[in-house]
Amino acid sequence: MNILVAPDKFRGSLEAAEVCDAMRDGILKAYPNANVTTIPLADGGEGTSKILTRQAKGTEVTVTVMDPLNRPIEAVYGLSEDKDVAFIEMAAASGLGLLAIEERNPLRTSTFGTGQLIADALDRGVKKIILGIGGSATTDGGMGMAEALGYSFKDSEGNTLLPSGQSLGNISSIIVRNVDQRIGLTSITVACDVTNPLYGPEGAAYVYGPQKGADPEMVATLDQGLENLAQVATRALGRDVSLVPGAGAAGGLGAGCMWFLDASLKDGISIVMEQSNVAVLVEKADLVITGEGKVDEQTLSGKVVKGLAGLCRSYNVPLAVVCGTLQITSEQAKAAGMTYAVSVLNRPMDLNAAQRDAYGLVSDATFQLMRLFFFNRDAISS
Template sequence: MHILVAPDKFRGSLEAAEVCDAVNDGIKKAYPQARVTAIPLADGGEGTAKILTQVTGGWEVPVTVMDPLNRQTKATYGISGDHEVAFIEMAAASGLSLLKAEERNPLLTSTFGTGQLIVDALDRGVKKIILGIGGSATTDGGIGMAEALGYAFKDAEGHTLLPNGGSLGKIAFIDKHNADPRLGLVSIVVACDVTNPLYGKDGAAFVYGPQKGADPEMVAKLDQGLENLSQVATRVFGRDVSQMPGAGAAGGLGAGCLWFLNAELKEGISIVMEQCNVATLVANADLVITGEGKIDEQTLAGKVVKGLAALCKGRRVPLAVVCGTLQITPEQARAVGITYATSVLNRPMDLNSAQNEAFQLVSDATFQLVRLFFFNRGVV
């Protein structure tokens, strides 16, 4: 019997690779003869670049770049073992985690450092870039990233603007004459798991601006600026992408990637599963075990569990899910293709205890589900 183990991380307690180890520990206790294939997954957010780098036999590249407030910082990205694909997370250079709480101000922050990572990847001759855009500290529509790649943004008098959120409303011209010509020679795929438009009440500023430090007045200014950027960019590039699902991701970086990089936006988990050849692994499995820290309705909208459930359902392979918090109904689990779902918590406990004991809790829950599954099949 072949079991595929393919979990996401349990945030705050176990990385995806550690979840793999814990699940494997439980399997071996329950059914030592099982053949196990373990592969850590991610949904396109934090940790995705590291996982894809490891899966492809690649290595990490350290680069000195500008952080969201234009200070030098160290960032890394990955390159595949065949030297052809770069795996970049914008949060490494332009992420909210790089700022103290009192430093958060999306009128001042910029994605310039993300553009520097792309430039470094181009310098190394890659043919494809996979860019994750979760966890941003910015609402600049991607103009910082674009400036690092040679674009210039000017006001009505022709003065070059600082590439940050506060400049969006002043943009009158976009000069693309010095844009890096190598952008036309690479394929760029953006991992994007939100569907917000660029501007408006459901757009980047109103929905995500407050968590980046924007007060109501700043949110309104940023929203107006993103709408202005859309008008100018639509004129320059000949297409309006502002209402495309994901245009508002990462403070409008989704739209910026479409305009300035001619990129493709894709669901993050789809990208990861494609790179990791998960469809073939599922087809060859008798049981798939996955998990993440919390399973709720958001999980069913595009996380690792949802992506695996769709594959398993299509191939009639049972899918078992272990998690810390289980907040979906049996009907929701059945509808999406989950065969079995359980919380790993085996008694009342506080968060610290659950996180400290996570490895053993996952192992024990896996032991129980594997015994049940194979007992029903007459194997154990």
């Protein structure tokens, strides 16, 4: 009996590796002789760099960079064992989690620190960068990142602009003569799990600005600024990427990566599964068990569960999903390729209790699904 355990983290409760351990415990309680393979996954958001670094048998690098409000902090990224690939998360330098609630203001925040991480990786001679852009505190269209790599942004009078959301509307020209030439020699792939355009009603400012501290007036200012950036960058760099799915990710950093790094955007789970060689493990499995903190309609459009469901379907391997909160119907689960989906909440409890007891709840839910799954399989075969 070969069982593959491949979950995402349960945000606020368990890291993906801890979810793996809990699920393994539940499986072995039900079937002590099961052959269990565990591999933690991520969708491009927080935790992706650590997972990819671990799978590449790599090491972590600590660098002093500027946080979203231009204060020095220590940020970490990963290098593969052969030092050829860097695994970077923009959240490590420019993430919302680095700010207190009262500090959130996307007119002021910048992705400059993310650019510093990229520059450090280039200094170490990497040939490839995988950049996760989830969890941002910024809506600067990648302006800060670009400045850290040699781009310069000028207003109509030729003054150099400080990189921030507030400066977007004042950009009149982009100077490229001092850009780090190593960018053009490096393959850069961006892990992106949303499909929003850069600006407009479904763009970066209107959809994600409020969670970063923007009030309605700020949202309108940021949206106009991102549209201005699109017009100027298209003239300066020769292509308009503002409507490419994912351009609006991370406050427009998706578009910024395409413009300023010549990067390609790819959904995060596909990148992680490719780097982890998950397809080979799925093909050999009798059952795949995955999970994440919440399974809802957003899950159906590109999260870990969705990515695994497609892979399991192609190999005709059943997929069981364990989650903290289950907010899809049985019809939606079936249509998405899930054989079984269950919440770990087995009794009424508040969030604090659920998070505190998460390990045991995941283990128990996995035990129950194992007994149910193999009872049904045995009953059918007999």
